[in-house]
Amino acid sequence: MSEHRKQEAPKGAAPAGGPGPGFGRGPMMGMPVQKAKDAKGAMKRLLGYVKRHRASLIVVLIAAIASTVFGIVSPKIMGQVTTRLFEGAMAMIKGVPGAFIDFDYIWDVLLLLAGLYVLSALFTFVQQYIVAGVAQKIVFVLRKDVQDKLARLPLNYFDSRTHGEILSRATNDVDNIGNTLQQVLSQFISSIVLLAGMVVMMLTISPLLTLITIVTLPLSILVTKSIAKRSQTYFGSQQRTLGELNGHVEEMYGGHTIVKAFGYERKSVEKxxxxxxxxxxxxxxAQFVSGIIMPLMMFIGNIGYVLVSVVGGIMVTRQAIAIGDVQAFIQYSQQFSMPITQVANIANMIQSALASAERVFELLDETEEVPESAAPATIAAPQGHVVFRDVSFGYKADAPLIESMSIDIKPGQTVAIVGPTGAGKTTLVNLLMRFYEIGGGRISIDGVDIRELKRSRLRSLFGMVLQDTWLFNGTIRDNIAYGRTGATEAEVVRAAQAAYADHFIRTLPDGYDTVLNEDATNLSQGQKQLLTIARAILADPAILILDEATSSVDTRTESHIQKAMTHLMEGRTSFVIAHRLSTIRDADLILVMNHGRVIEQGSHEELLAQNGFYTDLYNSQFAGGVPRQNAV
Known part of the structure; x- marks a missing residue:
């Protein structure tokens, strides 16, 4: 069954863009966010990426201020139109001689308003354009840093973490940082400027009405905080249950055949x-509780609206304030809670982004591979002479796996490595290719210590055919050509012929142009294995590694693969990891490993004559014998 991978419920999307002339409503709050363990440290490091774009951010600040100012003065100016209309109409009703409505003035003000709205929209566009560029540049640098770091991490980092965890940091967390930066850089500045601007404009109109509006603010905050706290409990439960549901569905579909074979459908559906x-x-x-936040805030806002309208109307009747100013103030009071809501939402987004940034920075701080040699050696004409001299290694410092291993493999020899599971067979190969660093001793190829070679150069000496075939989404031709950059069509075909793959490839409808799907499930296991052998033949390596290459295929296919591997191994130093001892009888040297040590070595006949551990293994496969307990 596949591993459960819990997925979080999507967090509330932030509004796109800063406030324009219409002052759009902010998003609802209440969604829970993941918090960083060291928010201050994550913020400091993230700001290091942001500070590289100081000049652009200064332009963003200026554009945000200009956009907000041009938008925020509009209600005040519109109020002057209302006042002029009201005064003209009242004068005409009272019969004041020469009274009229000054439509020329009104027209001029409307044109001025149109110009202000256009300027506000223009500065908003400039702000959003620059912010989008800055955010994506920061994300680009972060992705590049993560990619470069992944290339420098040792294999044990990937062995100790799931692929989903690593990919989540490289994709989801970086995306979250980018999206948050884009929202924060545009909205946070605009919201602060908008809030300050509205307070100033309301104070210029009426300090008394401003006080009435501000009095309702603590009530809004109290209601929002209490409901948000309750909704987070439900959202947390929703996320946990969603992860459980996703894990169940993934497991059931991943093991669909097994579920049907054992009649588990009904129990699966019930679960x-x-x-x-x-x-x-x-x-x-969760949705209901968080959904009532906005109606309650609107209710509290309407209370303030009623109070402002009543008090403002009384003040108009006493000629203490112009009616147009009351209209403008009502607009400001209705919009007053919007920037506060946006700032609160942005605070949640920042917490989530800092948690993502912390995870990314944890990756960037991981211990890297041992640095390359300052003056790397080269092997001009590799022969494949491999020597292990007193090699020691352990995945953990206090738990040695290999101790004082010494092996001498001559050029062109075929070396078989056998032993029970966990004996260290694959570990030996990983040390040879420097996927792991040895704890002591020396490994050399053609007399050159592998630590003196660049890793890329060292690994170019090897060709690998593994039990788990790896083919990518692309044509068969591209998959074979992956073995050597710049390979010609003729070389690809010759490699396929040598691997006994050419015949089945040509029977496919599109031949070498057949496109393999993501998991190459449109080919059989044996066919996939033949393609990996063709790829290794094309690479023409000096040293070959075969790790259980025939363990998951039928006998007839195994025969074809054995022929292909025999052709591939000609003239090359070859390491063959095998459990089926029938496949390695002709090996020049057989290394028998147990508990990280080479306990026996020799040819097939020599090892059988010793009547030791290898003999037990051989008899257990071919004579029904049981290995001696003290040897395992």
Missing amino acids: FREVNDKLYESGWK
């Missing part, structure tokens, strides 16, 4: 319904 019901309960509660 799905049970978890789905839990998700429904927590989901609707």
Whole structure:
């Protein structure tokens, strides 16, 4: 069954863009966010990436201020139009001689308003354009740093973490940082300027009405905080249940054949319904509770609106304030809570982004591979003479796996490595290719210590055919040509012929142009294995590594693969890891490993004559014998 991979429920999307003339409503709050363990440290490092774009951010600040100012003075100017209309109309009603409505003035003000709205929109566009560029440049640099870091990390980092965890840091977390930066850089500045601007404009109109508006603010904050706290409990339950549901569905579909074979469908459906019901309960509660935040805020805002309207109307009747100013003030009071809501939402987004940044920086701080030699050696004409001299190694410092291993493999020899699971067979190969660094001793190829070679040059000496075939989404031709850059069509075909793959390739509808799907499931296991052998033949390596290359195919296919591998191994030093001892009888040297040590070595006949551990292994496969307990 596949591993459960829990997925978080999507967080609330932030509004796109800063406030324009219309002052759009902010998003609802209440969604839970992941918090960073060291928010201050993550913020400091993230700001290091942001500071590289100081000049652009200064332009963004100027554009945000200009856009907000041009938008925020509009209600005040519109109020003057209302006042002039009201005064003209009242004068005409009272019969004041020469009274009229000054439409020329009104027209001029409307043109001025149109110009202000256009300028506000223009500066908003400039702000968004620059912010988008800055955010994507920061994300580009972060991705590049992560990619470069992944290339420098040792293999044990990837062995100790799931692929999903690593990919999540390289993709989801970086994307979250980029999206948050784009929202924060544009909205945070605009919201602060907008809030300050509206307070100033309201104070210029009426300090008393401003006080009435501000009095409702603590009530809004109190209601929002209490409901958000309750909704986070439900959202947390929703996320956990969603992860459980996703894990169940992934597991059931991943093992679809097994589920059907054992008649588990009914239990699977019952389990799905049970978890789905839990998700429904927590989901609707979370959405309902968070959904009432905005109506309650609107209700509190309407209370303030009524108070402002009543008090403002009284002040108009007493000629203490112009009616147009009351209209403008009502607009400001209705919009007053919007920037506060946006700032609160941005604060949540920043917490989530800092948590993502912390995860990315943890990756960037991981211990890297041992640095390359300052003056790397080269092997002009590799022969494949491999020597292990007193090599020691352990995945953990206090748990040695290999101790004082010494092996001498002559050029062109075929070396078979056998032993029980966990004996250290694959570890030996990983040390040879410097996927892991040895703890002591020396490994040399043609007399050159492998630590003196560049890793890329060292690994170019090897060709690998593994039990788990790796083919990518592309044509068969491209997959074979992956073995050597710049390979010609004729070389690709010759490699396929040598691997006994040419015949089945030509029977496919598109031949070498056949496109393999993501998992290459449109080919059989044996066919995929033949393609990996063709790729290794094309690479023409000095040293070959075969790791259980025939363990998952039928006998007839195994015969073809054996022929292909025999052709591939001609004239090359070859390491063959095998459990089926029938496949390595003709090996020049057989290394028998147990508990990280080479306990026996020799040819097949020599090892059988010793009547030791290898003999036990051989008899257990071909004579039904059982290995001696003290040898395992």
